[in-house]
Every structure is written in C-alpha cells, then in structure tokens.
Amino acid sequence: MKCQHCDKPATFHITELTDGKPQELHLCEEHAREYLTESGQNPASVGSMAAMLAQQMAQQMTVGQTAEELARLDEQLCPFCGISFHEFRSQGRLGCPHDYTCFHRQLDPLILNIHGESEHVGKRPNRGADQSEARTRLIRLRREMKEAVTEEDYERAGKLRDEIRRIEGEQEG
Amino acid sequence: MGYAALELNDLARSPGAWLQGSGPQADIVISSRIRLARNLADFPFVGRTSERDRAQIEELLHRSVTRIEEGSSLLYVDVDDLTGVDRQFLVERHLISREHAEAHGSRAVAIDVREEFSLMINEEDHLRIQVMQSGLDLEGAWNRVDKIDNMIERDVTYAFHEKLGYLTACPTNVGTGMRVSVMLHLPALVLTRQIEKVFRSLQKISLAVRGLYGEGSQAMGDFYQISNQITLGRGEQELMKQVADIVPVIIDYERQARDYLVRESHQTLHDRVSRAYGILRTAQTISSEETMHLLSSVRMGVNLGLIDGLEIPKLNELFIHTQPAHLQKLSGMELDSADRNIERARYLRRHLNKFPDESERN
C-alpha cells in the first residue's frame, strides 16, 4: 500500500476518529511524523496503537538528538537477526527477541511512553526464562542460512542446517 | 475440495459464535474475547523469518496445538492453501485477522469446531491464542486462554524477558501480550452523536475502540470493540478489570440514549426503523455496508419493541450471513460485487418475509 501523500510505501496505518467514524490514514514515515506533529495530537486523542507508536517515534526523532546521533543509532544492528534500528523504526516490528536487549537504550523510553510502565507484572512461563546463549545463536544461524540460500551457496546452507539441528537436538535432550 | 474446505462449509451454515450473544444485556453486549501473543524463544519474529523457519515453526506449533485437550475437536487449516473466499470467510467470522488472511507463506489457524477459541500460527507473532465467549464473561475467557497457553507451553519455550515479560514483534504488545476486548452494539450512541465523546473518554484511560473487524475497520453496523491499549506493567486480572469496569458505564450511556430517542423523537425513530425494515424486505440489490447499517436500525427497533415478529438471533445471523464471503459460501458460487448485491437482497427477502413470493412478484 502506498502513502496517501506520496509514492513511498505506507508503513503507518493510523485510525482517526472524526464525527464518531473511524477514518483510516495510510502514511509513509515522513508523512506520519508530519501528520502527528503538526496536528498537535496527544496520545489520548489518537485512536490506535500504531498511531501511538508512530508518535512516540516521531517524538524521539525530534527530541534532543542531532541528525548525526540519530543516523548512528539508526545503523545499529542486532547481531543475531541482523535487523537495524532504522528498519525497526520504519516497520514498527522487531526482528527477534534479542532486540529488546540490544536496542534497549532506544527501546526503553519508547516502551515507557507506550505503556507508562517499564516492568512486567503478571503471568510467567513455567519454564525457560531469559534468552539463553544457545537460543540467540540459533537465531543467528537461521539468519545466516537464509542468506546462504538467497546467495545460492548451498554447501554453506547445508553446513548451517546441520549445525542448527545439532543445537536443537542438544536443547531437546 | 479438501477436508478443511468441507468443514468450513459446515461452519458457514451456523450463525457464528461471535454473534450468538446470549445472557444478560445481550441486546447491547455481544461477546467477550481475550487473546495472548506468544513467540518461540529460538526463532526470529515472523517478519524476519525465512520460509524454512516459518515451515518449521508451523510444524512445531501444529504438533503442540493438536495436543490441546479442551473437550472438543479442532479443525486445523493451512491458510496458504485456502481460496480467497475461504480466507475472507474466516476473517468475517473473527477466526483469523485480515493480516493473517493477506500474508504469504506457511501459516495456519486451528479452530475449535464450536468456535469458542482459535489459534493463529505465524501471524504477526508466532502464536496468537484467542478465546471467545458470548456476552460479558472475561473471567471465563481468561481461565480458558490461560489453560490453553499452559498446555502449549508443555511443548515449546516462549520468548520471555525477566523485566519485560512475554516478548512480541511489536513493542505495543510486550509484557502480558494480552488483549481483552468486549464487543458492543451501540446504535443509539451513534444516532445521537454521543459516540465520539465516549471514545474520547475511553482513550483518556488508555482503552482502545475499534470497529467490527479490528484496527482501522469501519464501525460497520454500529458494532464496537472496547479493549486495553496497555499490556505492560499491569497484571492480567487488572487489565480485565479495567475493561470490565467500563462496560456497564457504556451500556448505561447507550440505554440513556435509547430512552432519549424513545421519549423525544419516538415518531422519527419508529419511522427510521420501519423504513430500514422495509428496504431490507424489498430491495432487489443491496451492498454489504447498507445492509449492516439497516440491520443495525432494525436490531435496535426489535430491542425497543418497535418491530414485532422478528427474533434477535435471526437478526444476528443475518449480520454474518450477508457478509461477502458468507454469501458466496452459502450460495455455493463465486460472485462479483454486483451479483453479490443481488444475491444479498434475495437472501434478505427470503429470510425477512413471511411469504417471500410476495416480494418476488413485484
């Protein structure tokens, strides 16, 4: 889907309530930021989570960060799934569970803004806790294998597959 | 036609659990649902997976899901294999999301044949478990979804963070990964233009309002879902309580608006409801949107005693059976938009007239 105002892909889907009827807006990052900052919205009057998220991001971008700092933060990569912070910012979706750890400096204020809290209360799984080293390694190997397949390097893909199976086997055992 | 497709045809004939709405206040409260978002600890989130990863996730969760013991049988559907109409049909029934219907690659849904719960695999998160209950019963929905979550956890390890809780692809769901929602029918608040005020006050206490088909969907037929916006820093009970506490307040507003309409503009209201009923019984071609709009007026009319001889369950059934994919499944034909409008009008005449031929002769 394209942005309503330009040809870029729409990555923010905002629901506005006007006259009691929800109206959908499909905007690219740039226009979403413009829309949210110019219309002077506050979180309470924006109708959806996506909009809240977009707004928090827009604020983060403008508050106290130089373009240089921002560019540097944007380029930071998750060593396991390979997503950059910029990719997260434009899609609104993280790449793997480890991103909450490796992008925590950028994410923590965002999460606090969205939820007004920073610590989980409630149900916990019966088993397993934090991401173990083996798990994050599996995520990295899966990415490497995806890349190997894309590059048609099937020999490497085969080796990676065996390595993945080996670690999976260890976990089950 | 595959096994799954045949089973889906059976589902189509029933009215759909989400609109059966029985119990107290059933004229306003339609259903309660709770969904949990869960991810496996050793895979990337769905958006970053390879097709091979997705197939493996699907296989792992399929195995686990079929071991759920909840006293009824599960229909496991490979969403990628379905026709466009069947996917749309599942969306109309609230068994999968629009996103899940439109995505690509290995993904599935396991449906309880009584339509009391469904599990989406490889949607935005690896797993989304949802439980639906008629009327206002969040406690019942929670007990069930919690139990299913525990059963699946016997087989898999969830991505979990000591401080942040259950980890999700979107930070808006992190923590409990829980969304509690209650679906309400609010025609009088719409008619009296009070609904926006209600929405604004809900947003102030971080509750979200969505239309019938989720985020961004038009509020078709005056159905609205009230749900929690926040998922972190509050326990499941607290999240449920927040929604449960506000629902009676909204019901009260809707009742006041209905009383106002009956008191202050009885004639206009009666006229509106009767005209809506008239159009639905005689139209020769009618869009889905207009149908929802008119059925909403008629539904309120029946609840206020302005229309005789029509039952709410029948009306609820018409809301779902006149949706585009339902209409096509029930008629057994793929129809384009113009033909659907003709078929919809025929369906409505058949179900709303005592002597259907009467209107056919015109």
Ligand SMILES: [Zn+2]
């Ligand atoms: Zn744009």
Ligand SMILES: [Zn+2]
């Ligand atoms: Zn990552």
